[in-house]
Amino acid sequence: MLRHMEKAIRARRERDFSRIAAAIRYIGDHVRDQPSLQRMAAVAGLSPYHFARLFRDWAGISPKQYVQRLSLDVAQQSLAGDASVLEAALEAGLSGPGRLHDLSVAIDAVTPGEFKARGSGIEFAHGEALTPFGPARVAVTSRGISFLGFVDEAGDAPGWREFRAAWPRASWREDDGSARRVADAIWGLERESDRRLRLWVHGSNFQVQVWRALLRHAAHTTVSYAGIAREIGAPRAARAVGSAVGANPVAWLSPCHHVLRSNGALGGYRWGLERKRAMLAWEYSRAVANGDR
Numbered sequence: 001m002l003r004h005m006e007k008a009i010r011a012r013r014e015r016d017f018s019r020i021a022a023a024i025r026y027i028g029d030h031v032r033d034q035p036s037l038q039r040m041a042a043v044a045g046l047s048p049y050h051f052a053r054l055f056r057d058w059a060g061i062s063p064k065q066y067v068q069r070l071s072l073d074v075a076q077q078s079l080a081g082d083a084s085v086l087e088a089a090l091e092a093g094l095s096g097p098g099r100l101h102d103l104s105v106a107i108d109a110v111t112p113g114e115f116k117a118r119g120s121g122i123e124f125a126h127g128e129a130l131t132p133f134g135p136a137r138v139a140v141t142s143r144g145i146s147f148l149g150f151v152d153e154a155g156d157a158p159g160w161r162e163f164r165a166a167w168p169r170a171s172w173r174e175d176d177g178s179a180r181r182v183a184d185a186i187w188g189l190e191r192e193s194d195r196r197l198r199l200w201v202h203g204s205n206f207q208v209q210v211w212r213a214l215l216r217h218a219a220h221t222t223v224s225y226a227g228i229a230r231e232i233g234a235p236r237a238a239r240a241v242g243s244a245v246g247a248n249p250v251a252w253l254s255p256c257h258h259v260l261r262s263n264g265a266l267g268g269y270r271w272g273l274e275r276k277r278a279m280l281a282w283e284y285s286r287a288v289a290n291g292d293r
Contacts, residue, residue: 010128010135017134019044020058021278023051027063028277031070037063058132059285066281069288105219105253107212108144110202119170127176129183132282133275136251138179139163144200145182148250150271158270163249166202186252199250210244211254218258222280226262246270252279 026043027035040063041051055063126139128151137157139147149157164172185197203211213231217223225245226238234240248256251271257279261267269276 010130013130014134016054016058017132017278019046019051020055021274023055023063024278024281025274027067027070028281031067031074034067034071040067059282060289061285065288066285070284104196105199105215106196107199107201107208107215107254109208110200115166115202117169119167122167123171123173124167125173125175125178127174127179129176129179131183132187133279136179136183138182140178140182141200144198145250145253146200146202148182148253150251150275152272159247159249197253199253201249201254203244203247203249206240207244207247210241211248214245214248214254214256214259218255222258222260224260224262225267228259242268 023040023044027040037048037052040055041048044051044054046054052063055066059066061069122141124139124141124146126137126147128135128137130136131150133150135151137147137149137151137160138145147160147163149159151157201208201211209232210228213228214223217228217231224238225241226235228245229235229238229241232241245256245259246268248254248270251257257269257276259267266273266276
C-alpha cells in the first residue's frame with residue numbers, strides 16, 4: 001500500500017514538472033507578448049486557478065510576477081543589444097547579491113589507485129528521490145556523492161549505466177532514503193545552509209579541473225564554455241571544456257546547467273534542454289521571491 005502511494009506521488013510530481021516545464025518554455029517563446037494566465041494554464045493543461053497554485057508552489061512567485069519581472073529584464077537586455085535576451089535576462093537573475101546556492105560543496109577526485117581497484121571494498125548506496133525538476137537518481141559512498149542525474153521519461157538517468165559499469169567490483173545497496181536525504185539537503189525547506197557537501201567523482205585530470213572551475217565560478221552566475229577554458233588556463237580548449245561539462249556526473253551541485261554558449265544561448269545539457277531552462281527559471285524565480293531582482 002505504501003509503495004503504491006509513493007508511486008502515485010512520484011507520477012503526480014512528474015506530471016506537475018512536465019506542465020511547469022511546458023509553461024516555462026511557452027513563456028520564454030512569448031514573453032514579449034505578455035501571455036495571459038489563461039493562456040499559460042492552457043499550455044500546462046490546467047485551469048487558471050490550479051496552474052497558478054502549482055506555479056507558485058514550484059517557483060515561489062505567481063505566474064504573473066514571473067512574466068512581469070522577466071519581461072522587464074528582457075526589455076532591458078534588448079536595450080543593451082544582447083544577442084540572446086531571454087537567456088541574458090535569466091542570467092541577470094543569477095548575478096544579484098542573493099546566494100541561491102549557499103551550500104558549501106567540495107570535490108574530491110578518485111585517485112588512480114582507487115579507480116584501478118574498480119570499487120573493491122566500496123559500497124554505493126543508490127536510489128531515487130523527487131526534486132523540483134523531476135525524479136533524480138543518486139549514488140553516495142562514505143567518501144561523498146558520486147552521481148546525481150535526472151530521470152528521463154523512459155525511466156533512465158543518462159550517464160547512470162556508464163557510471164555503474166565503471167565500478168564492477170563495488171557493492172551496490174538500493175536505498176531511496178539516502179537519495180532523499182541528499183535531495184533534502186539540496187532543495188528541502190529545512191536544508192542546512194551551512195552544511196558542507198562533498199563530491200567523490202572519477203574523471204580525467206582535465207575533467208576534474210573543469211568541474212572544480214564550475215564550483216568556483218558558476219555557482220552563483222552563468223558562464224560560457226570559453227570562459228571556463230580561459231579560467232583553467234586553456235583558452236583554446238572550449239570544445240574540450242564542453243565535453244567535460246557534458247560528462248559531469250553530479251547535476252546541480254556541480255552546476256553545469258549554468259554553462260551557456262558565448263552568445264548566451266542555452267547550449268546542451270546532459271539531462272535535457274527543457275530541464276536546463278526550467279532550472280534557470282526556478283533560480284530566477286527564487287531570486288525574485290527573495291527580493292534579489
